[in-house]
Amino acid sequence: MTITNIAVCGIGGQGVMTATEILAExxxxxxxxxKKTEVAGMSQRGGVVxxxxxxxxxxxSPQIMPGEADLLVGFEAAEALRWAHMLKxxxxxxxNQGRFVPPVxxxxxxxxxxxxxxxxxxxxxxVFDFDASALAMQLGNIRLGNTVMLGAMSxxxxxPADVLRKAVLDRFGTRKPELLELNxxxxxxxxxxxxxxxxxxxxx
Amino acid sequence: MGAALPETAPSRLFLSGNEAxxxxxRDAGCRVAAAYPGTPATEILEELSRFPDLYTEWSVNExxxxxxxxxASMVGARAFCAMKHVGLNVAADALMTMTVTGTEGGLVIAVxxxxxxxxxxxxxxxxFWARFAHLPxxxxxxxxxxxxMAREAFAVSERFRCPAIVRxxxxxxxxxxxxxxxxREAHEPAGFVKxxxxxxMVPGHAKPRxxxxxxxxxxxxxxxxxxxxxxxxxxxxxxIGFVTSxxxxxxxxxxxxxxxxxKLGQSYPLPLERLRAFxxxxxxxxxxxxxxxxxxxxxxxxxxxxxxxxxxxxxxELSPDRLRPAxxxxxxxxxxxxxxxxxxxxxxxxxxxxxxxxxxxxxxYYTLAQLRNLTISGDxxxxxxxxxxxxxxxxxxxxxxxxxxxALGMDKGRGPADAKKAVIAVIGDSTFMHMGMQxxxxxxxxxxxxxxxxxxxRAVGMTGGQDNPGTGRDIHGESAQRVDFAxxxxxxxxxxxxxxxxxxxxxxxxxxxxxxxxxVPEPSVIITDRPCVLIDDxxxxxxxxxxxxxxxxxxxxxxxxxxxxxxxxxxTQVKPSGKEVELAFVRIETSACTGCGLCVQPxxxxxxxxxxxxxxxxxxxxxx
Numbered sequence: 001m002t003i004t005n006i007a008v009c010g011i012g013g014q015g016v017m018t019a020t021e022i023l024a025e026x027x028x029x030x031x032x033x034x035k036k037t038e039v040a041g042m043s044q045r046g047g048v049v050x051x052x053x054x055x056x057x058x059x060x061s062p063q064i065m066p067g068e069a070d071l072l073v074g075f076e077a078a079e080a081l082r083w084a085h086m087l088k089x090x091x092x093x094x095x096n097q098g099r100f101v102p103p104v105x106x107x108x109x110x111x112x113x114x115x116x117x118x119x120x121x122x123x124x125x126x127v128f129d130f131d132a133s134a135l136a137m138q139l140g141n142i143r144l145g146n147t148v149m150l151g152a153m154s155x156x157x158x159x160p161a162d163v164l165r166k167a168v169l170d171r172f173g174t175r176k177p178e179l180l181e182l183n184x185x186x187x188x189x190x191x192x193x194x195x196x197x198x199x200x201x202x203x204x
Numbered sequence: 205m206g207a208a209l210p211e212t213a214p215s216r217l218f219l220s221g222n223e224a225x226x227x228x229x230r231d232a233g234c235r236v237a238a239a240y241p242g243t244p245a246t247e248i249l250e251e252l253s254r255f256p257d258l259y260t261e262w263s264v265n266e267x268x269x270x271x272x273x274x275x276a277s278m279v280g281a282r283a284f285c286a287m288k289h290v291g292l293n294v295a296a297d298a299l300m301t302m303t304v305t306g307t308e309g310g311l312v313i314a315v316x317x318x319x320x321x322x323x324x325x326x327x328x329x330x331x332f333w334a335r336f337a338h339l340p341x342x343x344x345x346x347x348x349x350x351x352x353m354a355r356e357a358f359a360v361s362e363r364f365r366c367p368a369i370v371r372x373x374x375x376x377x378x379x380x381x382x383x384x385x386x387x388r389e390a391h392e393p394a395g396f397v398k399x400x401x402x403x404x405m406v407p408g409h410a411k412p413r414x415x416x417x418x419x420x421x422x423x424x425x426x427x428x429x430x431x432x433x434x435x436x437x438x439x440x441x442x443x444i445g446f447v448t449s450x451x452x453x454x455x456x457x458x459x460x461x462x463x464x465x466x467k468l469g470q471s472y473p474l475p476l477e478r479l480r481a482f483x484x485x486x487x488x489x490x491x492x493x494x495x496x497x498x499x500x501x502x503x504x505x506x507x508x509x510x511x512x513x514x515x516x517x518x519x520x521e522l523s524p525d526r527l528r529p530a531x532x533x534x535x536x537x538x539x540x541x542x543x544x545x546x547x548x549x550x551x552x553x554x555x556x557x558x559x560x561x562x563x564x565x566x567x568x569y570y571t572l573a574q575l576r577n578l579t580i581s582g583d584x585x586x587x588x589x590x591x592x593x594x595x596x597x598x599x600x601x602x603x604x605x606x607x608x609x610x611a612l613g614m615d616k617g618r619g620p621a622d623a624k625k626a627v628i629a630v631i632g633d634s635t636f637m638h639m640g641m642q643x644x645x646x647x648x649x650x651x652x653x654x655x656x657x658x659x660x661x662r663a664v665g666m667t668g669g670q671d672n673p674g675t676g677r678d679i680h681g682e683s684a685q686r687v688d689f690a691x692x693x694x695x696x697x698x699x700x701x702x703x704x705x706x707x708x709x710x711x712x713x714x715x716x717x718x719x720x721x722x723x724v725p726e727p728s729v730i731i732t733d734r735p736c737v738l739i740d741d742x743x744x745x746x747x748x749x750x751x752x753x754x755x756x757x758x759x760x761x762x763x764x765x766x767x768x769x770x771x772x773x774x775x776t777q778v779k780p781s782g783k784e785v786e787l788a789f790v791r792i793e794t795s796a797c798t799g800c801g802l803c804v805q806p807x808x809x810x811x812x813x814x815x816x817x818x819x820x821x822x823x824x825x826x827x828x
Contacts, residue, residue, distance in 0.1 A: 105553055107593055
């Protein structure tokens with residue numbers, strides 16, 4: 001079996017690193033060798049965050065090279081476009097439609113892309129987009145957005161969705177029983193959101 | 205930050221390099237660990253501070269942290285300190301003499317180079333220090349090796365009675381991998397032995413010890429030949445043999461799985477004879493090291509032919525996509541095209557780090573941007589971001605505390621071109637105590653005409669809000685002595701009437717005080733006293749919203765630079781005078797706003813009002 005490469009991107013404060021951490025826990029629970037790397041220079045200040053997860057029988061370099069990601073998970077629409085070239089040709093992108101406009105756009109120095117998700121499709125990528133915030137708010141708690149994102153990934157991994165769900169619930173659901181149920185629902189909402197446009201294809 | 209490491213380490217852990225070093229330090233029976241926060245090394249001490257087994261502290265700077273570690277070592281305890289690359293520059297004075305005295309209890313220094321400069325003012329190669337100070341050097345390639353080498357570093361330190369350096373890089377510190385820890389050991393301090401010939405470094409005592417230092421280096425050189433961390437990895441494709449260390453080893457193995465590799469783990473002193481034998485068995489030798497050509501130069505000096513930085517990039521990480529074309533060139537091959545067509549990176553706006561919503565620094569830079577004829581000497585911290593848009597109100601950033609000396613030099617060196625400009629220095633609370641206080645003393649003593657803005661946000665903000673002597677809390681969050689900045693500045697020679705403590709959210713007071721103080725031709729200090737919005741001391745208040753009908757598009761609020769303010773539409777308006785004015789109408793992302801009120805103050809039409817109380821939420825919610 002080869003190495004699976006998952007690139008997760010977003011901005012500081014969105015939970016990119018936590019999500020990748022949970023994904024790593026799931027892969028570890030199956031006995032894979034796992035490496036996770038991120039560059040988050042000053043990301044706490046609203047900068048770009050990327051996190052790379054590689055797992056397989058043995059992982060050497062922790063970095064995914066451009067054109068080698070099996071899956072790209074974008075927590076923010078323009079960030080997904082920024083890192084689209086990480087995907088291998090024909091790769092799958094799961095993208096939150098949510099936008100975070102930085103001050104350099106607000107003050108008029110740059111433009112936010114009109115439709116970053118459409119641009120990704122024009123590049124020939126399979127893009128599954130959904131509004132993670134709106135789905136989280138359906139359950140009344142914006143903080144569930146992270147779990148929605150993880151649910152969206154769960155059918156595109158080389159292992160059953162149950163493994164990731166368990167890792168999510170172990171992380172987020174242990175403190176309060178009601179959180180356990182909410183996270184379970186958020187996970188399923190994310191899963192369903194990307195199942196609708198096209199049948200789920202597992203990467204391998 | 206990860207959760208606290210368990211007291212008894214289970215057999216399989218998933219740790220970052222930083223966490224692995226922390227666990228190794230604890231498992232080695234270390235008694236004292238000290239550091240000043242600095243990316244990418246910060247988490248090492250954060251993790252260590254969670255263990256009840258040893259004393260940990262945030263020190264005021266890296267030099268002090270190393271001296272604390274040395275003192276512990278002198279009494280026979282195992283001691284540790286961690287720092288980022290530039291931190292070792294600060295600590296170097298102590299380092300260069302403790303290599304002469306040597307150490308008693310094992311003393312390990314973890315130094316993290318920010319290769320690729322994700323969060324630093326320069327890129328430098330700390331492996332030089334091992335050579336400069338004649339000390340053993342370890343270069344882990346992943347988290348497991350970070351653990352193993354930190355453990356071995358204590359043993360080597362004690363065997364040779366000198367500090368040992370573990371050199372990390374960002375790609376080690378922040379990469380997680382599986383770690384199997386070894387058995388914990390106990391270590392009791394043997395006690396201090398008075399020995400002035402050894403510990404009192406006056407010339408007469410130092411001379412014989414310098415000779416001993418060189419003897420020690422030769423013994424280290426001999427032992428490096430046998431180090432279990434210097435490993436030959438066989439490979440069938442002998443066209444190029446690689447000599448490599450640190451994370452570059454993983455990239456080399458990933459990219460050229462069939463090539464023979466000599467992996468340097470204990471990389472100073474070099475195991476030269478083994479490397480010579482390795483070179484003899486391959487067609488060409490290529491040294492892959494981050495970032496300076498150190499091993500390469502030493503191999504050449506020993507008469508071992510090799511390639512290195514003549515084909516590889518000098519700056520940044522040596523990742524597979526950079527190795528592949530360089531190696532092809534060395535082999536005289538075409539640069540390999542990737543197997544499949546790849547996407548080119550898409551042009552997307554840059555997303556530089558910004559100040560947070562309601563950051564108390566916003567008011568400072570808004571005010572500085574309103575004033576003309578200023579030269580603003582800056583420093584290291586979140587407030588360095590004041591150099592960016594929309595403020596463009598910071599003119600220099602060099603090193604910790606440099607705002608002070610640079611400002612004084614600007615004042616003393618200025619000619620007619622700068623005669624009418626006021627010199628301002630901007631520094632944060634922690635940076636001030638790290639290395640800024642001495643600069644202020646120099647300003648007062650030498651009658652400098654500098655207005656100092658001391659931004660006290662009660663945290664080491666940029667590295668994640670760690671405590672410092674100004675917060676009144678120690679590394680564990682326990683109550684501690686708190687520095688009184690106004691008294692401290694007065695003690696350093698600033699006149700009492702030239703010291704002002706004020707609220708950075710009150711723009712008129714800030715503006716007036718600053719304007720008044722820059723007119724006074726002597727040192728002034730303006731201290732701001734609101735906490736970082738990311739620490740518990742900060743209390744959000746009722747958020748604001750924009751009444752769309754009242755917004756005139758003047759864009760004054762945008763000049764504050766708060767990320768919660770968003771433009772809804774832009775318009776060009778022609779004034780009666782014929783002048784064209786660009787208008788930008790705004791809204792406030794109320795869910796992100798914490799009610800600091802900075803944007804309300806420059807809003808002439810009073811279009812910004814309190815919104816209904818809402819629970820503040822995070823970015824994921826934000827929309828255009």
